[in-house]
Amino acid sequence: MDPAVANVPPMKDLTIDNITENTVLINSQSSDQRLTYVMERLVTHLHDFARETRLSTSEWMAALNFLVRVGQISSDVRHEFILLSDILGLSLLVDAIDHPKPPSSTEGSVLGPFHTHDPPTIGNGASMSSDPKGEPCLVVCTVKDVQGNPVEGVKVDIWETDSTGHYDVQYKDLESPDGRCVMRSDREGGFWFKAIVPVPYPIPHDGPVGQLLKLLKRHPWRPAHMHFMFEKPGWDHLITALYIRNDPYETSDAVFGVKQSLIVDFTTASPDEAKKYGVEEGSKILKHDFVLVSEEETSKLRDRNALEALARLGRKVKLIDHLPVPDLD
Amino acid sequence: MDPAVANVPPMKDLTIDNITENTVLINSQSSDQRLTYVMERLVTHLHDFARETRLSTSEWMAALNFLVRVGQISSDVRHEFILLSDILGLSLLVDAIDHPKPPSSTEGSVLGPFHTHDPPTIGNGASMSSDPKGEPCLVVCTVKDVQGNPVEGVKVDIWETDSTGHYDVQYKDLESPDGRCVMRSDREGGFWFKAIVPVPYPIPHDGPVGQLLKLLKRHPWRPAHMHFMFEKPGWDHLITALYIRNDPYETSDAVFGVKQSLIVDFTTASPDEAKKYGVEEGSKILKHDFVLVSEEETSKLRDRNALEALARLGRKVKLIDHLPVPDLD
Numbered sequence: 001m002d003p004a005v006a007n008v009p010p011m012k013d014l015t016i017d018n019i020t021e022n023t024v025l026i027n028s029q030s031s032d033q034r035l036t037y038v039m040e041r042l043v044t045h046l047h048d049f050a051r052e053t054r055l056s057t058s059e060w061m062a063a064l065n066f067l068v069r070v071g072q073i074s075s076d077v078r079h080e081f082i083l084l085s086d087i088l089g090l091s092l093l094v095d096a097i098d099h100p101k102p103p104s105s106t107e108g109s110v111l112g113p114f115h116t117h118d119p120p121t122i123g124n125g126a127s128m129s130s131d132p133k134g135e136p137c138l139v140v141c142t143v144k145d146v147q148g149n150p151v152e153g154v155k156v157d158i159w160e161t162d163s164t165g166h167y168d169v170q171y172k173d174l175e176s177p178d179g180r181c182v183m184r185s186d187r188e189g190g191f192w193f194k195a196i197v198p199v200p201y202p203i204p205h206d207g208p209v210g211q212l213l214k215l216l217k218r219h220p221w222r223p224a225h226m227h228f229m230f231e232k233p234g235w236d237h238l239i240t241a242l243y244i245r246n247d248p249y250e251t252s253d254a255v256f257g258v259k260q261s262l263i264v265d266f267t268t269a270s271p272d273e274a275k276k277y278g279v280e281e282g283s284k285i286l287k288h289d290f291v292l293v294s295e296e297e298t299s300k301l302r303d304r305n306a307l308e309a310l311a312r313l314g315r316k317v318k319l320i321d322h323l324p325v326p327d328l329d
Numbered sequence: 330m331d332p333a334v335a336n337v338p339p340m341k342d343l344t345i346d347n348i349t350e351n352t353v354l355i356n357s358q359s360s361d362q363r364l365t366y367v368m369e370r371l372v373t374h375l376h377d378f379a380r381e382t383r384l385s386t387s388e389w390m391a392a393l394n395f396l397v398r399v400g401q402i403s404s405d406v407r408h409e410f411i412l413l414s415d416i417l418g419l420s421l422l423v424d425a426i427d428h429p430k431p432p433s434s435t436e437g438s439v440l441g442p443f444h445t446h447d448p449p450t451i452g453n454g455a456s457m458s459s460d461p462k463g464e465p466c467l468v469v470c471t472v473k474d475v476q477g478n479p480v481e482g483v484k485v486d487i488w489e490t491d492s493t494g495h496y497d498v499q500y501k502d503l504e505s506p507d508g509r510c511v512m513r514s515d516r517e518g519g520f521w522f523k524a525i526v527p528v529p530y531p532i533p534h535d536g537p538v539g540q541l542l543k544l545l546k547r548h549p550w551r552p553a554h555m556h557f558m559f560e561k562p563g564w565d566h567l568i569t570a571l572y573i574r575n576d577p578y579e580t581s582d583a584v585f586g587v588k589q590s591l592i593v594d595f596t597t598a599s600p601d602e603a604k605k606y607g608v609e610e611g612s613k614i615l616k617h618d619f620v621l622v623s624e625e626e627t628s629k630l631r632d633r634n635a636l637e638a639l640a641r642l643g644r645k646v647k648l649i650d651h652l653p654v655p656d657l658d
Binding site: 010011012014015016019022023026027030032035038039041042043046047048049050051052053054055056057059060064065067068069070071072074079080081082085088089090091092093094095096097098099104198215216218219226237238250251252253256258259260298302305306308309310315324325 | 339340341342343344345348349352355356358359361364366367370371372374375376377378379381382383384386388393394396397398399400401404408409410411414417418419420421422423424426427428470488508544545546547566577579580581582585587588589616618631635638639642644653654656
């Protein structure tokens with residue numbers, strides 16, 4: 001770009017007191033109002049962070065080197081920046097903002113770094129885990145709308161660790177996906193499958209995020225849970241998990257995912273259930289009814305929440321594509 | 330860590346409104362008060378950023394994937410996170426906070442991502458560039474204290490690009506350092522060397538930082554400059570640069586480094602100078618006197634600035650190792 005035509009003020013002699021407004025100005029040349037707003041808030045918060053902490057050069061350099069390590073340990077099967085976002089509470093926050101839930105619907109939880117895109121599709125009754133050391137369990141679920149009507153044909157991603165607390169992708173010699181599957185809800189909104197009883201496990205803590213947790217005297221454990229993700233056009237994308245009651249880490253999840261409404265109990269198979277599902281009488285069953293919200297309802301709720309929250313913060317905004325930008329009119 | 334002994338409140342049912350205070354609490358178990366304070370401000374600003382922008386899941390994911398790319402393109406000779414910090418004005422800000430300058434001293438500028446630790450040490454009169462296409466120039470400098478006394482034995486790192494605007498480390502087939510050197514100031518505080526006239530150049534823009542600049546409709550250019558770094562025990566570490574007057578990018582430096590006091594002019598060698606320095610009469614000379622500040626003076630100034638700035642921000646702090654932490658007494 002020819003600097004002579006750049007519509008920005010002279011950038012010279014920038015100081016602690018004027019660097020922010022000038023950086024914001026030079027970042028405001030795009031016609032994308034959302035980008036301009038997001039960058040304005042990002043730069044302001046980053047700079048305020050440095051000013052409020054009087055960040056030293058050596059601290060700043062340590063942070064930048066930490067971020068390089070976070071990027072470099074990441075791979076197709078390990079997203080250390082998601083993990084960092086998780087342990088800082090940012091993932092949970094963004095999910096709560098983007099996927100508001102009406103009272104009767106299923107709450108969301110963190111995606112985590114271990115969702116993959118290649119799990120096998122299985123039918124009702126099949127098993128999604130081949131770990132012989134896992135304690136078998138049956139999982140019987142439905143997907144309904146907030147009025148209680150079944151939702152058919154929902155794509156459901158399910159994933160959990162093996163009995164040692166590791167996801168398939170954490171094994172270097174993995175040949176095919178394990179402990180994960182995709183299912184489709186049937187006409188009654190049902191889907192059921194065989195799995196193993198989830199166990200608590202530490203998030204990967206052999207990398208920079210683990211080092212940070214250690215510095216902060218935080219443990220890396222997550223309570224036992226099974227991940228679920230629901231997708232169907234017209235319905236709000238639901239990322240959630242079910243947590244097994246009375247886990248030792250139930251109230252100290254390293255990534256803040258636990259919600260009371262997502263804590264579940266196992267029951268044991270009655271003679272009828274054993275016969276119906278082809279499992280042994282007395283074996284463990286986990287039953288859960290998930291409730292999806294329509295995209296339209298979520299979108300309205302998200303818009304309303306955004307406008308109300310930003311009004312409370314004293315920010316005059318309007319929504320473009322359902323995302324706030326400053327309202328300069 | 331045994332969660333039973335973790336001195337933290339139950340972390341469950343976290344929402345947009347309570348996630349921040351809870352994340353801050355669980356991050357406050359270390360005895361390192363500075364770490365606790367820095368994390369508290371970091372988490373608060375990150376969360377406020379998400380709340381004020383109503384950050385969407387897809388924007389958040391795009392940002393995390395961007396950060397992975399920033400980490401992965403980084404190497405021993407390319408620190409893309411420094412570059413990112415540079416273009417966001419954060420590097421200049423941190424330098425200004427950490428290295429306050431009394432009026433008569435040399436101002437700081439950005440380090441940039443191209444300083445290396447293996448340049449050859451050269452003596453007065455030697456050349457630091459072997460580029461035959463560069464326009465030769467002589468650089469004649471002194472290092473003094475604020476009272477005008479020479480400072481002897483200062484380690485001076487100097488680095489610049491070649492005539493095409495590339496640093497040595499940007500060439501894959503580089504065999505030995507070029508366009509960079511280390512010198513020591515002599516008894517009169519002097520050091521002089523042969524170099525080439527600096528040219529403007531774009532910061533590396535073939536990576537994620539370049540993509541961001543493009544999105545923001547910003548150019549990647551830096552005005553012509555030569556980097557200098559001064560180190561001697563007892564003296565505040567000075568990272569600076571000299572900028573050549575009337576560069577087309579003088580007022581739109583992509584990394585905000587230009588300061589009026591660092592803009593310099595070339596003169597031409599008089600007969601006496603030509604003889605003294607062994608250069609051709611009329612050839613270009615750049616003369617500059619650098620002024621260092623003692624570590625003690627800088628430290629006092631930094632402490633005073635920190636306490637004053639945080640008082641203006643309404644934060645009650647005390648200094649531990651010259652860095653602010655909340656004063657809870």
